[in-house]
Every structure is written in C-alpha cells, then in structure tokens.
Amino acid sequence: MAAVLRGSSYLLGRYRKHVDLVHVSARHMASKTQVGFVGLGNMGNPMAKNLLKHGYPVIATDVFPEFCKEVQELGAQIVDNPAEVADKGDRIITMLPSSPNVIDVYTGPNGILKKVKKGSLLIDSSTIDPAVSKEMAAAAEKQGAVFMDAPVSGGVGAASSGKLTFMVGGAEEEFNAAKELLTCMGSNIVYCGQVGTGQAAKICNNMLLAIGMIGTSETMNLGIRLGLDPKLLAKILNMSSGRCWSSDTYNPVPGVMEGVPSGNNYQGGFGTQLMAKDLGLAQNTATNTKTPVPLGSLAHQIYRMMCARGYANKDFSSVFQFLREEEGQ
Numbered sequence: 001m002a003a004v005l006r007g008s009s010y011l012l013g014r015y016r017k018h019v020d021l022v023h024v025s026a027r028h029m030a031s032k033t034q035v036g037f038v039g040l041g042n043m044g045n046p047m048a049k050n051l052l053k054h055g056y057p058v059i060a061t062d063v064f065p066e067f068c069k070e071v072q073e074l075g076a077q078i079v080d081n082p083a084e085v086a087d088k089g090d091r092i093i094t095m096l097p098s099s100p101n102v103i104d105v106y107t108g109p110n111g112i113l114k115k116v117k118k119g120s121l122l123i124d125s126s127t128i129d130p131a132v133s134k135e136m137a138a139a140a141e142k143q144g145a146v147f148m149d150a151p152v153s154g155g156v157g158a159a160s161s162g163k164l165t166f167m168v169g170g171a172e173e174e175f176n177a178a179k180e181l182l183t184c185m186g187s188n189i190v191y192c193g194q195v196g197t198g199q200a201a202k203i204c205n206n207m208l209l210a211i212g213m214i215g216t217s218e219t220m221n222l223g224i225r226l227g228l229d230p231k232l233l234a235k236i237l238n239m240s241s242g243r244c245w246s247s248d249t250y251n252p253v254p255g256v257m258e259g260v261p262s263g264n265n266y267q268g269g270f271g272t273q274l275m276a277k278d279l280g281l282a283q284n285t286a287t288n289t290k291t292p293v294p295l296g297s298l299a300h301q302i303y304r305m306m307c308a309r310g311y312a313n314k315d316f317s318s319v320f321q322f323l324r325e326e327e328g329q
Helices: 002-030 044-053 065-073 082-088 099-107 130-142 155-161 172-182 197-225 230-237 272-288 294-311 316-327
Strands: 035-038 058-061 091-094 121-124 146-149 164-169 186-193
Touching (some): 035 044, 035 082, 091 099, 121 172, 186 197
Parallel strands (some): 121 146, 164 186
8 A cells, every 4th residue: 555655656746747848948938038040941941840839939930921821820920021020039040042132131122120129139041142241240230230141051851850060150248149049940050250151151062062052963973984884883972982972872863762753753842943052142252252163153154054954943953963964966
C-alpha cells in the first residue's frame, strides 16, 4: 500500500511539474512581442512560418496579396503596406528581390520609415548592393531606428527547415537582439561587422556558388558524353577531391538526386534571374574595388544569357540543361 502511495505521489509530482512547465512556456510565448515581416515569396514565406512556429505573433504584407494567404491561415495578421507593419511592430524583417525593392519598401510613400517607431530594429535579409544597405541604415538612424543587413544562404529547403545561415552586418551591440529572431529561422547566425558586411559575405558566397554550379554542370555533361552513368559519376565526385555543394547536395542533373529542382523540371529553388542579379552585384563591387574576378565575370555572362534564352524563372541549376541545349546547336 505504501508503495502505491509513493507511486501516486511521484506521478502527482510529475503532473504538477508538467503543468508548471506548460504555464512557463505559455507565459514565455505570451511575452513575445509582434514581429513585422515584409516579402512573402519563396524565401520569406517559410521564414515567416518559422517565426509563427516559435510563438511570435507576425504582422505581414506583400505586394502580391495571394502570397499572404498561407501565413494568414497560420495566424499572421495581414496589412496593406510596409508602413502599416511599422505602425504595429517595432521589430521588422524584410525579404525582397532587389535593391530597388528594398529602397521602395523602406523609403517609399508607404514605406517602413514613414511610420517607424524610435528604437525599432529593422533586419533586411534581401541580397542587395552593400551601398544600399548603408543608405538604408543612415535613413533609419535619422528616424531613431536601427537597420541591420542579414542576407541568407541555404535556399528554400533550409528556409523551410529553419536551417538558414544568416550573415549579419550592423552595430555589434544590436547583434544579440537580432539573433533572438534569426535563430527561429536559421542554424548559423554569423556576425560579419558593420552594416554592409553581411551583404559582402553573401555576394562572395553566391559568386562562388555560381562558378561551382557551372563547373559541376560542365563536368557532369562531359562525363555523360563520355559514356558514364550520371549517378555513378556523381558518386565518384562526391568521394573525391572534386566534391562540392553543387555535386553532393544540389546536383543539376535530372534523376541523380531526389528533392532538388533538377528532379522537378528546375522549378522552385533559387531562380536564374536572381543569380544573374547577385552576380551583377559581385561585378559592380569587383569593379569598385579593382578586384579581378575573371570566372565571376564569365559566370555573370552565362546567367545573363540564360535569362535571355527563357531560363529566367527556372532554378539556377538549369545551367546544366542550358549547356546541353547549347551543344546541340
């Protein structure tokens, strides 16, 4: 009987402990303040969803209202424009396609800076010209707000799984505040230095990514022309010194890997047009700093040519398909 009573007391204690933890968790989630999110495209959508999963109330907007539907169904509040986002929240994340989009969202007629609160934290995860990031930071500072650039790497898959890498530029004393939000969406949050250095790191990464994808596509195409089975060739590359992310994680040859754009007619993923844009940013910064980037320049030319040939909206790994078509001409 005593043993039964001891067992009952133990279970009651465990139950009370569980209830206490639930209450603590509920209080913690209730204490989380609203987070604004502008830009719900291929990357922004899963990023906003991960904020919601971590208990943050989200206020969101996108220039295309249909992009808002999924996050709205998960509990996000949808508003008409970025200014309204700023009016309701003092921590805002933006994920936009290009420098002009960022300028408009921050400084346009319905921009964030029209209604931004003093002390607000503004985090831009777009990939843009570092000079534009610095301009936005200066404009935000005049309004008493803090702007940080935090572009990402990892693609749609990492955005969905919350395993993005964030490269953060801005005031170091604000990094921990930014990191609190970014860890909901990423597994690697790296402080790079002052505003613009996050963009610098991202531009360098994407230039290497483009060069690597072209090299992998050329290599796979040559091996196939020489009679090698593409899966076998990929296996050999991935256990040899030629191994890279484009060969072992994001292979551009249809049928070699599952769950990548090459297995879905190059739909989804990171668009060729966006890669061409990022390579253009790399070219501009290389020119401004008098840095020789011959392979980066050739990669830029190839991706621009692909855009002109109908590949703009396909994933950037479609360079393999582009090369195959070129050899047939």
